[in-house]
Amino acid sequence: MIVTGKAFKYGDNVDTDVIIPARYLNSSDPEHLRQHCMEDIDKDFAGSVSQGDIMVAGKNFGCGSSREHAPVAIKASGISLVIAESFARIFFRNCINVGLAILECPEAASSISQGDVIKADFDTGIIENVTKNEKYQSKPFPDFVNGIIRSGGLVEYTKNQSGI
Amino acid sequence: MGMTITQKILADHAGVPEVKAGDLIEAKLDYVLGNDVTTPPAIKILKQLGTGKVFDKDRVCLIQDHFTPNKDIKSAELCKTMRCFAREQEIKHFYELGRREMGIEHVILPDNGIVLPGDMVIGADSHTCTYGALGAFSTGVGSTDLACAMARGITWFRVPEAIKVILKGTFNKFVTGKDLILHIIGMIGVDGALYRSLEFEGEGLKSLSMAGRLTVCNMAIECGAKNAVFPVDEYTLKYISRTNPKRFATSDYKIYTADEDAEYVQTIEIDLGDIPLTVALPSIPSNTRKAEECRDIKIDQVVIGSCTNGRLEDIGAAAEIFKGLKVHEDVRCIIIPGSQKIYRYALEAGWLKIFDDAGCVISTPTCGPCLGGHMGVLAKGERCVSTTNRNFVGRMGDTGSEVILSGVPVAAASAVLGRVGTPDEL
Numbered sequence: 001m002i003v004t005g006k007a008f009k010y011g012d013n014v015d016t017d018v019i020i021p022a023r024y025l026n027s028s029d030p031e032h033l034r035q036h037c038m039e040d041i042d043k044d045f046a047g048s049v050s051q052g053d054i055m056v057a058g059k060n061f062g063c064g065s066s067r068e069h070a071p072v073a074i075k076a077s078g079i080s081l082v083i084a085e086s087f088a089r090i091f092f093r094n095c096i097n098v099g100l101a102i103l104e105c106p107e108a109a110s111s112i113s114q115g116d117v118i119k120a121d122f123d124t125g126i127i128e129n130v131t132k133n134e135k136y137q138s139k140p141f142p143d144f145v146n147g148i149i150r151s152g153g154l155v156e157y158t159k160n161q162s163g164i
Numbered sequence: 165m166g167m168t169i170t171q172k173i174l175a176d177h178a179g180v181p182e183v184k185a186g187d188l189i190e191a192k193l194d195y196v197l198g199n200d201v202t203t204p205p206a207i208k209i210l211k212q213l214g215t216g217k218v219f220d221k222d223r224v225c226l227i228q229d230h231f232t233p234n235k236d237i238k239s240a241e242l243c244k245t246m247r248c249f250a251r252e253q254e255i256k257h258f259y260e261l262g263r264r265e266m267g268i269e270h271v272i273l274p275d276n277g278i279v280l281p282g283d284m285v286i287g288a289d290s291h292t293c294t295y296g297a298l299g300a301f302s303t304g305v306g307s308t309d310l311a312c313a314m315a316r317g318i319t320w321f322r323v324p325e326a327i328k329v330i331l332k333g334t335f336n337k338f339v340t341g342k343d344l345i346l347h348i349i350g351m352i353g354v355d356g357a358l359y360r361s362l363e364f365e366g367e368g369l370k371s372l373s374m375a376g377r378l379t380v381c382n383m384a385i386e387c388g389a390k391n392a393v394f395p396v397d398e399y400t401l402k403y404i405s406r407t408n409p410k411r412f413a414t415s416d417y418k419i420y421t422a423d424e425d426a427e428y429v430q431t432i433e434i435d436l437g438d439i440p441l442t443v444a445l446p447s448i449p450s451n452t453r454k455a456e457e458c459r460d461i462k463i464d465q466v467v468i469g470s471c472t473n474g475r476l477e478d479i480g481a482a483a484e485i486f487k488g489l490k491v492h493e494d495v496r497c498i499i500i501p502g503s504q505k506i507y508r509y510a511l512e513a514g515w516l517k518i519f520d521d522a523g524c525v526i527s528t529p530t531c532g533p534c535l536g537g538h539m540g541v542l543a544k545g546e547r548c549v550s551t552t553n554r555n556f557v558g559r560m561g562d563t564g565s566e567v568i569l570s571g572v573p574v575a576a577a578s579a580v581l582g583r584v585g586t587p588d589e590l
Contacts, residue, residue: 013354013448017556022535026231026238028205028307040558060355060388064554065535066290068205068306089359089390090290094306154308155212 267503
């Protein structure tokens, strides 16, 4: 599976409170969450993100709360992939479960700039920076994890697998 | 090869003799927890999966605490969804607001004797790691994992590497478990224990009360840890003999100890006598300082409570400091006992009178202001000293407001002084 989009770049330790502030957790509707995604560190994000765009960040992305609303908000914004130097543990697990594609790649995380056009292949783990004409290698997920992401999350994957 | 406490609990619950770091296992769960924010999405997922019943109605705990008593119509809908589900499924550990068993999830699961040593717990709340204080394994997950765990009573884990924390010496006056964990987070950073377990040992354990240990484990997530765990000792046994006399009397719990040759990726030694009264300045819990170095920072609000520091010992320590004193004229001080039992004890012990005389707000148990929900949201430019667990941008309100984390003694002293301060100044 290959995705292409422009990069939204953030720093280290982006926490779930800024990805989706707790004041909006009174609903888990993706459309409601999308409108407020990243608003406490990037007011323009919700208005300027396009379908397929890619989020790039430093280390420990998604630290803090266990709220699954955070990867749901990012996914609902149209983001096709999050690349980071590293991910916080619960967030990492939640991304796979809700079908938000992620790749850990320190080199890509440090080299990619805001607005760069990025093309990534989940099967090979190769991340291509079209703007800078660079390539970075990340470790691809095993097939079953890519299967979960392709299905749109663990629920759809489980339903597909068990024929529900 | 030897195993850590965490690895032994995981192996036993996976039904295998041995696990090692990096193994992927499926393990049986003793308890599964959700709250009013994370459970409603899980209920929806459970229905999509076509599952009719939870795996065990006595082992699913559904606690309403985040936005309760409901702050708005949407949060009332969340609790209504959870309440209807709890009734339909005949969930044992669902409590109505105001009832004696009710309170903040990570305060009541240990205090009500639900979690005991050796238990395996997941919760859709990041601070589920709290119960490691009892020698249990517990960790946070999201709503999809909660849904699948409610259905099956089983989930998958990657067996974590471990960091050993050896505690020596004794705490100085007023220094508590909160200062210890802030000190550790300041030392190793907010991702210093990412994916790993923190395992505590050493003669310094004797300085840590059960409340202190619960606070330490509660904030293990703030350095990225999967879980934190304390060995079971006489303090633990005394605590569980009170919280669950029945399971204690029948030895219905299991004590795990680490093997001599267990593997640790890192060992940290800490002399408790070296730990000062500590604060974490905005906007990351690793931004720690000695409280005494921050005396020029003026404040508008103090919050004493939460799953981190809303326990009986915490509320008692606050009462001890406020006795005969007044909250500074420029400060609102909000006291939130972590459970109805603690509230009642505080009432009978005369602590609530002390708080009222001092000019504090006394709240019903709720997570409320900790996550900027309600009961003390901050305006732009306002600053709060709080015994809660996170000081991220916008955590307690406007993105232009600030949270400084501390233990109870610093928070109470700061409320009186109108600035960051320490109890010896009073």
